[in-house]
Amino acid sequence: MALMYQVLERLRACMRNEGIVGEPLAAYLVPTDDAHQSEYIAECDKRRAYITGFTGSAGIAVVTNDRALLWTDGRYHLQASQQIDPTMWTLMKQGNSGVPSVAEWLSKELPSDARIGFDPYLISEALYKSYDEALEYTGQQLVAIATNLVDEVWSDRPPRSAGPLMVLPLRYTGRSVWEKVGDVRVKMAKKGANVLIITALDEIAWLFNLRGFDVPYNPVFFAYSLVTTTSVCLFLDVDRLTPDVYQHLNGESMMVDILPYNSLSTHLSIMLHTNPKWKIWISDKSSCAMASLVPKHNRVTGLSPIQMLKAVKNETELQGMRNAQLRDSCAVCEYLAWLEGEVPKGYLTEITAADKLEALRREQEDFVSLSFPTISSSGPNGAIIHYFPTPDTDRKLSLDELYLCDSGGQYKDGTTDVTRTVHFGTPTDKQKEAFTYVLKGHIALCSVVFPSKLQGVRIEALARAPLWSVGLDYKHGTGHGVGAFLNVHEGPQGINQRWADEGLYAGMVVTDEPGFYEDGEFGIRIENVVIVKNADTKYNFGGGGYLTFEPITLVPIQNKMMIPQLLTPDEIEWLNRYNATCFDKVGDLLLQQGKMDVLLWLERETEPIEPIG
16 A cells, blocks of 8 residues: 555656656546557556556546546446555546546646646547547646656566567468458548558557467557558567568568568658658547647548458458357356366365366367456456456355356457356346346347447347346446457447447457346356348348347356246247257367267256246
């Protein structure tokens, strides 16, 4: 506690140090993002976590001369309240009634002449614009500070990773780098752009068919890129270029200019000096530091074209995603079967259980790493939506409590994300009722047929409606995009009431994951990865086609957690059909792997439910 107090005091001293900030700052913003606006970040970029103690993946801290505040969304309200020191930090629960936004708080609480400092590499251009507009009439000034103040006080900050890169062969990607560059240039021509600046790490990894290990759980590497109508530049630490990576980028059909990571601004400046009328396309999700490199009269804004090209998977990627989920489901089924035998012995904890699941995944072909820290949560820990166990919070698994496990893997052919909630004893009526309403929402969303390009937010209520009918709800989105051996959270697609997405297209991959959480007691979530696919409809009003979902996670849903009387005949039919698919596909793989004991468990868990009445 004293250490964190000292960190805050040193940070405030930097805010007053005219040699660092010029005139003193009234406040300093510490966001979660790194310089590439990544959701999941490297250890060296966890500045907000360092000063607050809060480890969730979303939030922004504001430090003034006498106050420290943390904003985060509903997924993390409980976790943040447990992790921050309330004697030093005030938790601002975004989304709750009466809680002002960051900009609203700054405009009301700080003097009219306040200087508000921030690192321009860690704030997106879009967020900067929103703050700037909100403060426009207050007289307060947003000030870009070249030196990151948290770095100034973080004495043992970890070094940035610079591990080897992995070339991803065509059998996994389905399209070559040069074909992808061609697709990007078509989009650039339609936009009237001469140059595209690429700053998002997953976009760069996708475009160049490369993967890296600079960010835990996300197979990406630190780099920038420029694509013009005639050239392609990749900015990264050049000492990472192994012979196979160099050959991959400079084969017979293409030539990529490799330049130092920090030289993009110089290169772009020379390019604009030579071609002053060129139009430069940069996403407003890029940092405001990057956006400031492009004069406004040269700037073309909008979503990066790679976002949609990456989100709509080709057939090779889709089949890879199916194959990865199948092998992953095999590992999860083996884990659940193993837990049934081990939990009654009373020795398993959340951490030891999660370690076993990782070991089982590692046995599967093409496994690379986990796709995020395993959310292995027993009893009340399950109510913390993005909980992950630590030695201080590690809880034993028991026959008396619900166990929620949200986990995933990175395989060379796909990324997985699956959540199952199970009970190893006898669940309470309250738990079974909540579980059944969550299941009804999961089925409703997975079964829906909807017009092509419809925004995911337009169908999210289907997953919430069964819970709403009894006065329940949950504080997280219902679905997020999933990358193909890339980030487990991928945009721009999603099924989330908090933002308007770009719409759903055939070939996208998303999750279906409603839940319910009773603080201090238990958590429930059911999550499958699903492919957005064309629906076979009798009619085609409007001519745009209709879509539905194909579940590709194949782990049975525990029957003992359900109240069959609350399920309709159609819901029971869906559940029986899903479980039959689990048995057929996962059962075949288990048979091939000689895991007969798990196969017997799977056969029992997928027995059909008889319709009621």
